[in-house]
Amino acid sequence: MADTPVGRGDPLDVLRRATPARVALGRAGQGLPTAPMLAFQLAHARARDAVRAELDPERMIRALARPAIVVSSAAADRAAYLADPNLGRRLAPGTPALPWGEYDLAIVVADGLSATALHAHAAPVAAALLARLADLRIAPMVVARQARVAIGDPIGQGLGARLVVVLIGERPGLSAADSLGAYLTWDPRPGRRDSERNCVSNIREPGGLAPAPAADKIAWLVRAALRLGFTGVDLKDREEIVPRLDLAGARPSGARRIFRSDPGL
Amino acid sequence: MYACDLAGTRYGFRDLKILLAAATPFRSGDQLAGLGAASAEERIAARYALADLPLDTLLEDLVVPYESDEVTRLIIDTHDKAAFAEISHLTVGAFREWLLSNDTDAARLTAVAPGVTPEMAAAVCKLMRNQDLIAVARKITVTSAFRNTLGLPRRLAVRLQPNHATDDLRGVAASIIDGLLMGCGDAVIGVNPATDNIDTARGLLELIDDIRLRLEIPTQSCVLTHVTNTLELIALGAPVDLTFQSIAGTEAANRGFGVDLALLSEAHEATLALGRHELGDNVMYFETGQGSALSADAHHGVDQQTLEARAYAVARPFRPLLVNSVVGFIGPEYLYDGKQITRAGLEDHFCGKLLGLPMGVDVCYTNHAAADQDDMDDLLTLLGVAGVNFVMGVPGADDVMLNYQSTSFHDALYVREVLGLRPAPEFEAWLARIGLSGGGGRILPYDQAQAAQQELLGRLDHG
Numbered sequence: 001m002a003d004t005p006v007g008r009g010d011p012l013d014v015l016r017r018a019t020p021a022r023v024a025l026g027r028a029g030q031g032l033p034t035a036p037m038l039a040f041q042l043a044h045a046r047a048r049d050a051v052r053a054e055l056d057p058e059r060m061i062r063a064l065a066r067p068a069i070v071v072s073s074a075a076a077d078r079a080a081y082l083a084d085p086n087l088g089r090r091l092a093p094g095t096p097a098l099p100w101g102e103y104d105l106a107i108v109v110a111d112g113l114s115a116t117a118l119h120a121h122a123a124p125v126a127a128a129l130l131a132r133l134a135d136l137r138i139a140p141m142v143v144a145r146q147a148r149v150a151i152g153d154p155i156g157q158g159l160g161a162r163l164v165v166v167l168i169g170e171r172p173g174l175s176a177a178d179s180l181g182a183y184l185t186w187d188p189r190p191g192r193r194d195s196e197r198n199c200v201s202n203i204r205e206p207g208g209l210a211p212a213p214a215a216d217k218i219a220w221l222v223r224a225a226l227r228l229g230f231t232g233v234d235l236k237d238r239e240e241i242v243p244r245l246d247l248a249g250a251r252p253s254g255a256r257r258i259f260r261s262d263p264g265l
Numbered sequence: 266m267y268a269c270d271l272a273g274t275r276y277g278f279r280d281l282k283i284l285l286a287a288a289t290p291f292r293s294g295d296q297l298a299g300l301g302a303a304s305a306e307e308r309i310a311a312r313y314a315l316a317d318l319p320l321d322t323l324l325e326d327l328v329v330p331y332e333s334d335e336v337t338r339l340i341i342d343t344h345d346k347a348a349f350a351e352i353s354h355l356t357v358g359a360f361r362e363w364l365l366s367n368d369t370d371a372a373r374l375t376a377v378a379p380g381v382t383p384e385m386a387a388a389v390c391k392l393m394r395n396q397d398l399i400a401v402a403r404k405i406t407v408t409s410a411f412r413n414t415l416g417l418p419r420r421l422a423v424r425l426q427p428n429h430a431t432d433d434l435r436g437v438a439a440s441i442i443d444g445l446l447m448g449c450g451d452a453v454i455g456v457n458p459a460t461d462n463i464d465t466a467r468g469l470l471e472l473i474d475d476i477r478l479r480l481e482i483p484t485q486s487c488v489l490t491h492v493t494n495t496l497e498l499i500a501l502g503a504p505v506d507l508t509f510q511s512i513a514g515t516e517a518a519n520r521g522f523g524v525d526l527a528l529l530s531e532a533h534e535a536t537l538a539l540g541r542h543e544l545g546d547n548v549m550y551f552e553t554g555q556g557s558a559l560s561a562d563a564h565h566g567v568d569q570q571t572l573e574a575r576a577y578a579v580a581r582p583f584r585p586l587l588v589n590s591v592v593g594f595i596g597p598e599y600l601y602d603g604k605q606i607t608r609a610g611l612e613d614h615f616c617g618k619l620l621g622l623p624m625g626v627d628v629c630y631t632n633h634a635a636a637d638q639d640d641m642d643d644l645l646t647l648l649g650v651a652g653v654n655f656v657m658g659v660p661g662a663d664d665v666m667l668n669y670q671s672t673s674f675h676d677a678l679y680v681r682e683v684l685g686l687r688p689a690p691e692f693e694a695w696l697a698r699i700g701l702s703g704g705g706g707r708i709l710p711y712d713q714a715q716a717a718q719q720e721l722l723g724r725l726d727h728g
Contacts, residue, residue: 010441011711011722012446012711012721012722013711014725015438015439015440015442015443015725016439016724017435017438018435018438018439018725019433019435019437019439019665020430020436020441020662021427021428021429021436021439021440021659021660021661021663022442022660022661022662022663022673023439023440023443023660023661024443024555025633025660025661025675027675027678027710030675030679030681030682031675031678031679032673032675036661040638040661040663041638041661043663044632044637044670045637047632048632050632051632051633058493070539080595082601082633083293083296083297083597083598083600083601084296084598085297085598086297113633123598136451137516171631171632171668172632172633173632173665173668173669174632174663174665174668174670175663175665175668177632185492262681
């Protein structure tokens with residue numbers, strides 16, 4: 001039995017309503033009551049499952065409802081992928097040449113740290129994005145396994161695209177294991193720095209940036225990049241002048257500066 | 266060239282940094298950097314060679330060149346020869362025994378600290394088992410003070426970390442109130458802001474300062490933003506207690522953080538000049554973590570534990586109130602699992618204390634690391650035994666802004682209880698004044714009949 005009351009009539013209830021943080025959990029001795037302890041373990045279990053989840057390329061292509069090229073990174077499995085991020089940034093040795101063309105945009109869907117996020121949200125985001133950018137020359141879509149954000153660099157280069165958008169599963173948190181990120185890189189080629197990219201993060205529904213407003217934001221960045229001829233920190237600064245789509249209780253969405261130490265890139 | 270012969274096999278190590286890397290317990294970050302022993306036997310061969318190495322060799326064979334790195338210059342130019350004299354005749358292996366010796370007490374360890382370089386600390390650390398790291402650290406007392414006294418024996422302070430995904434002031438206030446009601450917040454009430462916005466940081470500082478003043482809490486506040494932002498906040502007249510900065514062990518890695526020693530000096534002087542400190546003049550808060558130099562491509566082929574110790578040398582001249590290693594934050598490519606995080610946490614605490622720094626540890630992990638709450642319980646308990654100055658207090662251990670798991674208010678109460686540790690004395694007296702501490706120093710549940718507690722809860726709507 002918990003030593004402190006939890007629930008109705010508890011004067012600390014006002015704290016619970018004021019933040020999504022795990023406040024006023026009650027106590028059993030010095031420790032946690034069983035209910036909040038198990039709630040934490042459930043959230044962590046979901047996050048761990050999402051990290052370990054494997055991308056199912058056929059299911060992904062069915063959801064995308066259009067033909068796509070499936071590639072793998074140089075990481076042979078999940079363990080190698082987690083231990084050496086560089087492997088996830090390169091295409092597997094022996095990957096066939098991608099069909100080159102005069103493309104404005106390439107779209108890559110990549111598992112990243114949450115295939116769960118990709119399966120949950122990538123198809124509606126991709127469809128919404130394509131609908132907003134129908135006038136552009138768009139390369140065949142690519143599905144990438146065991147991939148980090150930078151996998152978009154060799155893929156975009158191989159396709160001959162001026163700009164690449166990578167839709168990728170973000171590192172799962174306890175509040176969400178299915179959050180998708182979109183990273184834009186102008187003139188993609190290996191060696192691009194993370195500061196040369198723009199990002200729209202926390203795409204998920206419910207609880208985050210829904211696919212339609214996410215596609216609005218990505219499409220805005222795509223057109224701005226095509227017009228200006230760059231992505232990265234400078235584009236971010238200009239982007240600040242458009243209305244922010246921050247959501248109460250959610251991680252700040254929209255383009256943000258990316259640091260190399262960002263876990264999970 | 267360093268070498269060791271083991272049953273007819275000769276193991277050679279071209280220079281000190283290769284030897285140090287080879288002697289280091291295995292971790293993913295060194296493997297990622299292409300460093301470390303090629304076999305388990307080679308690792309022990311490196312430890313034999315390291316054990317025979319005279320300590321003064323570490324002042325000559327430099328792991329990062331003196332000419333190209335201001336951190337190396339700081340280490341060499343400020344090395345205290347007089348303090349070093351007591352251990353100058355020792356090898357690294359004998360230094361380990363000297364540290365463990367029953368004749369080496371707190372006073373001798375404190376006296377020798379300015380003569381210990383980070384490379385010496387890192388070298389001996391590689392020869393030490395986890396129990397050695399705990400036993401020696403436990404003997405060392407490093408105190409610091411601002412509005413209360415931190416680091417006293419048998420005390421454990423907590424940084425209250427009330428982060429919120431959008432820096433919502435009411436949300437931050439809710440976490441602060443929850444933490445204070447759980448007896449946490451004596452190390453600092455310190456928020457990581459979600460953005461770089463100066464007005465937001467100022468709002469957060471004013472919120473914490475208002476709660477502190479109204480409740481007369483003997484603690485200090487901090488918004489963990491870039492040092493240049495804090496300098497701007499100081500110029501604007503915001504209530505800055507501590508200046509925060511992430512630091513690393515090489516000049517290039519610090520450049521990646523947008524800082525150098527001159528900028529840190531400027532911030533240190535500006536913060537001191539505010540004169541907001543009362544009991545002591547320790548006004549800086551630094552965070553570090555193994556792997557930060559490699560992630561900035563600034564590791565110079567040096568193993569991550571040695572570079573981490575060098576980060577403490579960067580902190581040392583600024584006499585910080587708080588230094589903490591955010592040990593599991595960086596991810597599994599640097600520290601793969603609970604075992605590696607645990608080892609690194611003990612190493613960082615030991616090396617920092619040996620160098621004379623007021624060390625805390627953010628006992629933490631991300632969801633892509635092979636670790637869980639049980640690993641955190643283990644490391645927290647070990648660090649409590651080792652005498653860590655402070656740990657983090659995050660509501661329910663779940664940081665909803667940084668998306669990682671740290672230690673909770675409950676965890677702090679647990680470790681204080683099982684090890685008989687108490688909050689900072691001034692803060693402990695405050696807890697008693699507002700009716701929050703009961704018999705044996707245990708934290709009591711919220712009591713509406715206590716006016717001060719009601720006033721604290723009421724700050725939720727006056728932030």
